[in-house]
Amino acid sequence: MSPNNVPEILRSKGISAETVEALSSFKNEPGWLTEKRLEAWDFFEKIPMPTLRDEAWRYTDISDVRVEELAPYAPSPDATSEKDLPEAVQTLIKEGEENSALLVQHNSETALVRVAEELSRKGVVFTDLHTALKEHEGLIKEKLFGLVPMDYDKFAALNAAVNSGGSFLYVPRGVEVDVPIQSYYWLDVVGSIMPRTLVVLDEGASVTYIDEYASAYHEEPALSNGAVELYVGQGAHLRYVSLQNWERNVLHFNTIRSSTGKDATINSLVVSLGSQLSRTNVEAGLVAEGSDSEMLGMYFADSDQLLDHHTLQDHISSNAHSDLLYKGALRDESLAVFSGLIRVEPGAQKTDAYQTNRNLILGTDEAMAVSLPNLEIMADDVKCSHGSTTGQVDDVELFYLMSRGIPRKEAEKLVVFGFFGEVTSRVPFKGLKHKLDRAIEGKIGLGFEERVA
């Protein structure tokens, strides 16, 4: 799609009902979707922007976010092969996990989709949402907005109204995909992107899917506002990774919701490293017996970053299991918020649910970690526990390591790697693990040493 074809109104600042219609018609969408988008826009306009007075936004000040000053759509140059992609994206791909299918979204548009022939033969569908609509309209109509509905919150409404690009992954019954499938979202202009991920796994299917977000730095603020819907069918197994590593001018909002069928398993890993402000909602709906959700999270905040995670383990059915572990490190003047809820609905007997949040503060009194674990239990035969700790790197622990000849900085690195190891050791991907290790190393970087000393 060359930039010239993009209607002027989509590239101009501000969003209105006309923008929403123009986008839908530009993408040749069916009428029902245009209607949905308009309905979502209407809802967006009706509800106020959340403020610090709202319980769910008590620590996350978004009064600076000016949606009306952003263009809803940013075109990108065409790419016919990986060689045409920006060099930075080629590096991301090279350093990323080995993949059997790849999608690159450059700004608001899909730059590249590649799917291994073997996957297509088995009926696996992987492409952007616009393309997918042409051949799988029925399935998309049934599932889209089912888990992240427009009335979820203000940002979900905005995404429902003006999402573009995005990805659609469908794995048919019984198909097991061994090599991960990967999407990269690359932003190199000032503006906004509104990606939407829809993953549908049929009965007994299994796959690993990774969404990774990265950008080129700009002075002006940019916005990424995503929604991720993950349907895991009966006995199916999904590993989902979200890796957010935006430059510091980006504001990141994302809602990831899953539903797991009977005996289905989802393992999610949400990593937040970049952006100025990042708010991610991660919700697992355990809707059928025997379903299992492992929720891992990792964040590392520095300078004046704000990284906010809200999680929900929603036990709707009986005999389901969920285990959440979110670990974060903080330095400088950063703020991290973790708010987690285990909700056991009436009748969800034999629920087994755990939630742990741990924060490690590195050599500063200025950083703050807010940890709000919560339980809401409406059944009587359940096993639930939650815990939260926040602490400094222990100077006696450092002394112990240093007394063995390990220099202070190396010792700190060991402690931090050890701290995150509890999460990374549960991630069975070499490439991803390596990427995370390097990101942590970069974050520890210079400056920390002097602060601790």
Next chain:
Amino acid sequence: MLKIENLHVEIDGNEIIKGLSLEVGEGEIHAIMGPNGSGKSTLSNVLMGHPRYEVTEGTVTFMGQDVFELEPDERAKLGMFLAFQYPSEVPGVSVANFLRTAVNSVREEELSPMEMYRLLQEKMQIMQMDPKFAERYLNEGFSGGEKKRNEILQMLMLQPKLAIMDETDSGLDIDALQVVARGVNEMRGPEFSAVLITHYQRILRYIEPDHVHVMLDGRIVTSGSKELAEELEEKGYDWVRQEFGSATKS
């Protein structure tokens, strides 16, 4: 090799070490015995550079260098080692990973993974440790005996010139004590010195000291040969208090 002169140490404004002097020569094993609260552990921690103690007076030199000018890791590189009474737990860091980092730091050269593996296997065998032990997180969930063995394993891996052993014998059964003693005796030679800090004479049956010092109220009140330890065992610390207690009041 190690020279302590008129050392005074405080923690939170309380003076714990009150003018202690001691000289340890090359190849010598010294035992420092004393009742609880006499300042034995403070001495060992301060020699290694524990962050919570403050040295208010005196000097300590090791191999001719002022140790208070050195960070703990620099003291280790110079050849000092402390076997901790209460080693820290470091979650997520395996014993193998920790030892690899430590050995490479102290040697200031990288051993190949194979050399490192062989070295570790050899030393673990001496300490009668299961190879699986190396994969466990450092001191996390270790029993008291495992922690002590792990300290001696680290000593064997790092090959220090001087080992300070802070009550390494406490809480060990006789079998574990013998294993620990074997580790120390393994190191014994003209280039290895040790300061054994202990409450009991028991460990000295397995590691024979050249000199025995008795510590009371932050000072060394008497010194002698290994027979002094036996006398102490026989007469108890009350005898020390009666004999030397008044001398410590100044």
